[in-house]
Amino acid sequence: MDAFVLHARPWRDTSLMVDWLTEEFGWITTVQRGVRQIGKKSPPRPMAFHRLTMQLAGRGELKTATQIESVAAPHLLTGQALAVGFYFNELLLRALHRNASLPDLFHAYARSLEQLAQPAVEFGVVIRRFECDLLIELGVGIDWRHTVDSGQTLAAEQMYWIDAQQGILSDHPTGFSASGRVLMAIADHLPLDIAADRRCARDLMHYLLRPHVGTALFHSRALWQAGLPAAPSTLMEKNP
């Protein structure tokens, strides 16, 4: 099955516990025995952001991924793109439940990684789009083009209210407020020119995701806020 590694953490002395996002079973965890062994020819550790195929082996609840092979060229994320990739993984591990098939989310994740690996990427657009995809998969996606109370199409300069359960409201002050301009940009996956609009879009998505991911700090956001370079940081390009 096709899969991405979301996270790998040491398990016992020589093994890894690996969280995967798979097309077939959503988020699953496997144990990879012996991959941290020193001085022995051990199988390579599967790395995150790399589309792989693998087979599940084992009888118990905790299976092992075998026959791990590359499907496509790896996305070598660096700098801010890497911080965003970590954010996506952190988001998924917090929001998902194990063993729930989410093929659309899998494809959205694959598309987002491809976009992150592009040289000139609008990080805000990629992040907001993936967050929208996640909300849809969680069953709480909202109609970004119409109000739910009056059925009107959004107008750019009008202010709206967004309720996490109901969606966009035209005149029921509740939840979170945002301009039509921000909401339409999210709907059309377009960049926002004004910094205040970008912050509004970010805070709106955090508001919508909060019931599903909790209020604890996202460590990957701290990495992002540290201001990692947007361009690839690989030193080999600077010091050929």
Place this chain on the structure above:
Amino acid sequence: MFSPKFTELVHALRCLPSVGQKSAQRMALHLLERDRLGAEILARVISQSLQVIGRCEQCRIFSETKKCSVCMDSTRNVTQLCIVESPTDWIAIEQSGAYQGLYFLLSGRLSPLDGVGPHEIGIDQLMARLEDSPVEEIIIATSATLEGEATTAYIMEMLKNKHYHITRLAQGIPMGGELEYLDAHTLSLALKSRRTIED
């Protein structure tokens, strides 16, 4: 089965890596049955080590003095500073014999999904170490993992506009490695960091 102290000894030995119940029992029996003197020496050395071994105030490697032997060595190149993630990496580079500069030891690497941030790995101490130092070249020797890459990117950002010559360990084909057995990541990096063959 045995005395409570024996059980306590077995339990204590299990704090060592790769030592499970059986191994701990075997070690405890060996020490009590065959090598009581060795056990005494071991206990004394562990106790003394815990008392006297601290960290070098300059590079943070384990040391009995304020500065470790490498930092005190006047023959080392003080203009080069190699940043490593763990004492084992420090030992590996030192044993290679290919490096004659100084070190700085981080407490691991950035790993957002494990909750490990810049503060936890000691980036603040690194910045303090570089203040008023004669360091000209900084060699970032983090692991070739995504967390190592994140750590490198973060350090690079912190050192931006500081006029250091910053280098990173080369990534590519290991000695004796055959191309067909390399993973795609390694091969991709090896191609990206290819170098001109010089006479």
